[in-house]
Amino acid sequence: MSFSTRLLANTIGRVSPKYRTFGEWAVTYRKVVAAKPITDKTKANRASSLSHIVSYMGDRVISGIKPHEVAEMVLETHAVHPQKAKRILIETRDAFNEALNYGWVDRNPALSVKAPVIRVQRKRLALDQWWAILCYSINHQPPWVSRMLALAIITGQRRSDLVKMRFDDVWDGHLHIEQAKTGTRLALPIALPLGVVGLTLEQIIDDCRTYYAAGADGYLLRKHNGEQLGDASLSARFEEAREGALGDLGPNPPSLHECRSLSERLYRVQGINTMTLLGHKHQAMTDVYNDDRGLTRGEWKTLTL
Numbered sequence: 001m002s003f004s005t006r007l008l009a010n011t012i013g014r015v016s017p018k019y020r021t022f023g024e025w026a027v028t029y030r031k032v033v034a035a036k037p038i039t040d041k042t043k044a045n046r047a048s049s050l051s052h053i054v055s056y057m058g059d060r061v062i063s064g065i066k067p068h069e070v071a072e073m074v075l076e077t078h079a080v081h082p083q084k085a086k087r088i089l090i091e092t093r094d095a096f097n098e099a100l101n102y103g104w105v106d107r108n109p110a111l112s113v114k115a116p117v118i119r120v121q122r123k124r125l126a127l128d129q130w131w132a133i134l135c136y137s138i139n140h141q142p143p144w145v146s147r148m149l150a151l152a153i154i155t156g157q158r159r160s161d162l163v164k165m166r167f168d169d170v171w172d173g174h175l176h177i178e179q180a181k182t183g184t185r186l187a188l189p190i191a192l193p194l195g196v197v198g199l200t201l202e203q204i205i206d207d208c209r210t211y212y213a214a215g216a217d218g219y220l221l222r223k224h225n226g227e228q229l230g231d232a233s234l235s236a237r238f239e240e241a242r243e244g245a246l247g248d249l250g251p252n253p254p255s256l257h258e259c260r261s262l263s264e265r266l267y268r269v270q271g272i273n274t275m276t277l278l279g280h281k282h283q284a285m286t287d288v289y290n291d292d293r294g295l296t297r298g299e300w301k302t303l304t305l
Contacts, residue, residue: 023058049091125258136245143211156263184279
């Protein structure tokens with residue numbers, strides 16, 4: 001912090017918050033975010049974004065921060081972490097909006113800054129690839145991995161939700177899921193069928209009872225001692241099976257999360273309400289998952305009479 005900035009903060013800043021630093025505002029803003037009705041995981045993610053912003057402009061007088069300074073921070077972040085840059089800009093806008101409400105600034109310098117264009121990199125997963133990965137996992141990996149692949153495509157849920165699923169989450173003919181990322185509460189009928197793989201959710205749940213020790217309230221996916229698996233273990237095993245089954249797919253091969261997109265695309269053809277299945281609030285987000293990113297480009301589309 002420069003001498004002039006420190007002088008302003010310690011003199012005029014005691015009377016007018018507009019002459020205090022962004023870092024000082026961040027102390028109050030953290031309390032504002034902590035009081036919001038959002039999940040602990042979201043709060044942790046936002047706290048991480050705020051720390052990043054403070055590292056860039058924490059010693060700047062908050063009312064003196066210009067749009068070009070916000071833009072420079074976002075662009076520098078985008079050069080190293082493209083996905084993170086968008087979250088940083090969103091958090092910066094919210095931080096200054098709250099500062100407006102508290103009288104720390106008269107304008108929001110982040111509002112005019114455009115979000116960086118993020119090029120989609122990860123490849124989509126095709127059904128035949130999923131089958132190959134499943135077959136590899138059955139023959140070469142612990143028994144929970146093939147069940148994980150089946151649960152992922154049958155339920156369309158994220159890995160953070162797959163690891164939480166328990167047998168006692170099943171009642172009244174439904175598997176009940178409270179999504180870790182959004183807090184959305186879903187009740188999926190266990191009779192839910194995915195026609196192209198010839199399985200129902202109930203069959204997968206029953207199959208999950210057949211390996212390792214599991215009590216009535218145990219985890220569907222579990223270690224040999226019955227304990228819960230970690231998110232990272234699911235991704236690591238998927239990558240191992242993908243490489244074993246398909247070899248090198250080049251840069252940005254499909255990850256475990258792509259089972260969620262594949263599930264959406266298959267269920268949409270089947271006529272299932274995939275926005276509800278995935279737990280989205282807006283159809284536009286579900287449509288992002290429906291985009292196969294050129295996976296079927298060049299295929300003939302047959303009109304059925």
